[in-house]
Amino acid sequence: MQFFGGSEISPSPPVPTASSNNAHMMYVFNRNGVCLLYREWNRLLHTLNAQQDHKLMFGLLFSLKSLTAKMDPTNAEKGNLGVPQLSGQGCSFHSFRTNTYKLSFMESPSGIKVVQWNFLDLGHALPSTSGIVDLAYGGITYMEMIFVSNEQAVLTQHRKECIFVDLGSDFILQFIVVVWLVDLIEEFDHIILVTHPRTGDLRESLKYIYNLYVEYVVKNPLYAPGTPIRSELFNTSLDHLYSFLATKVQSLQMEACSSSSLAGIQLQLRMSCADTFC
Amino acid sequence: MAAIYSLYIINKSGGLIFYKDYGSAGRMDTNDSLRVASLWHSMHAISQQLSPTTGCSGIELLEADTFDLHCFQSLTGTKFFVVCEPGTQHMESLLKVIYELYTDYVLKNPFYEMEMPIRCELFDINLSQAVQKDRVAMLGR
Numbered sequence: 575m576q577f578f579g580g581s582e583i584s585p586s587p588p589v590p591t592a593s594s595n596n597a598h599m600m601y602v603f604n605r606n607g608v609c610l611l612y613r614e615w616n617r618l619l620h621t622l623n624a625q626q627d628h629k630l631m632f633g634l635l636f637s638l639k640s641l642t643a644k645m646d647p648t649n650a651e652k653g654n655l656g657v658p659q660l661s662g663q664g665c666s667f668h669s670f671r672t673n674t675y676k677l678s679f680m681e682s683p684s685g686i687k688v689v690q691w692n693f694l695d696l697g698h699a700l701p702s703t704s705g706i707v708d709l710a711y712g713g714i715t716y717m718e719m720i721f722v723s724n725e726q727a728v729l730t731q732h733r734k735e736c737i738f739v740d741l742g743s744d745f746i747l748q749f750i751v752v753v754w755l756v757d758l759i760e761e762f763d764h765i766i767l768v769t770h771p772r773t774g775d776l777r778e779s780l781k782y783i784y785n786l787y788v789e790y791v792v793k794n795p796l797y798a799p800g801t802p803i804r805s806e807l808f809n810t811s812l813d814h815l816y817s818f819l820a821t822k823v824q825s826l827q828m829e830a831c832s833s834s835s836l837a838g839i840q841l842q843l844r845m846s847c848a849d850t851f852c
Numbered sequence: 853m854a855a856i857y858s859l860y861i862i863n864k865s866g867g868l869i870f871y872k873d874y875g876s877a878g879r880m881d882t883n884d885s886l887r888v889a890s891l892w893h894s895m896h897a898i899s900q901q902l903s904p905t906t907g908c909s910g911i912e913l914l915e916a917d918t919f920d921l922h923c924f925q926s927l928t929g930t931k932f933f934v935v936c937e938p939g940t941q942h943m944e945s946l947l948k949v950i951y952e953l954y955t956d957y958v959l960k961n962p963f964y965e966m967e968m969p970i971r972c973e974l975f976d977i978n979l980s981q982a983v984q985k986d987r988v989a990m991l992g993r
Binding site: 641642 | 895898900909911921935
């Protein structure tokens with residue numbers, strides 16, 4: 575299971591820069607293949623109309639996912655080709671590259687919210703935490719608590735109330751409360767980015783977009799799950815992210831041209847990454 | 853030889869003409885490898901259609917959770933692809949070497965019929981040498 579940490583979103587705009595020729599596209603699909611959001615920046619070529627393009631994209635991802643699940647060389651028990659699989663089940667993929675573009679893909683078991691606290695004393699941490707959780711999320715009906723101690727991890731499942739788990743005298747350093755919002759539990763979303771082929775690993779950006787999606791779309795009371803996304807805040811933060819990614823590619827190209835002060839540019843990139851993602 | 857899991861060669865119409873497994877945990881049977889090969893052929897074609905710019909020649913590298921898939925398409929449409937450990941280096945040059953072996957030992961073989969499965973002993977021998985791990989590492993130098 576994956577946890578997507580860093581729930582606070584601060585859409586501090588990374589410095590938008592001058593225009594570039596890099597095409598970027600972004601798709602968000604729900605698990606039924608409905609395209610919730612499509613954005614494009616500088617796309618030059620449209621071979622198909624929008625609807626067919628979305629269908630083809632979802633079909634490609636769906637088939638590639640079953641292909642990778644079947645091909646997985648580390649697992650002997652794979653079942654037949656094309657068996658439907660849940661999110662997180664089987665071997666999936668995170669990106670592919672051609673000579674003209676790179677596609678990054680993330681699949682989220684959406685609706686999972688990771689809340690993390692650090693407490694020194696378990697004794698009064700538990701009751702107070704359950705209070706916080708109930709206060710913040712009135713509609714919770716399903717909760718899962720994972721306790722992580724130095725030596726052992728205990729998983730318990732609750733309905734509406736917390737159960738005190740005695741771990742002995744061993745001190746609990748940290749625990750994570752995973753809250754599943756019930757009306758979203760069945761929704762799996764796919765987020766796809768299409769970028770310049772020289773872009774690096776975009777998994778962090780995808781997680782960032784996912785966080786934006788949770789903050790601006792899922793938490794929007796007027797948004798009905800499964801319908802196309804029309805959120806101005808979400809769109810503007812995506813524009814900011816795009817300009818950030820475009821500058822990243824530009825500096826990569828500059829790096830390739832001049833091939834000087836590699837370390838300096840890397841450091842810069844890391845700093846700007848920290849700005850955006852933290 | 854843990855670095856490379858398997859090698860596939862598919863002809864221009866998507867039929868599998870060569871499949872070799874180098875010790876992956878889940879070895880595929882003949883039917884499955886044929887299906888996977890033709891599925892890859894169509895995925896490769898679709899990825900060209902979805903390109904935001906002109907001149908796209910299909911997927912070159914697919915990064916999955918447990919493996920990388922490197923694909924090389926020759927001018928005639930024959931596709932070579934290797935499945936290897938994530939982050940394995942020099943796979944493009946290995947594919948070029950395999951393509952060379954294919955032209956030398958398969959296409960120049962007078963008994964080989966085009967687009968049909970490859971059964972050439974010399975090709976097998978030279979291929980197993982090329983795929984050996986230290987040879988692959990030497991390609992990078």
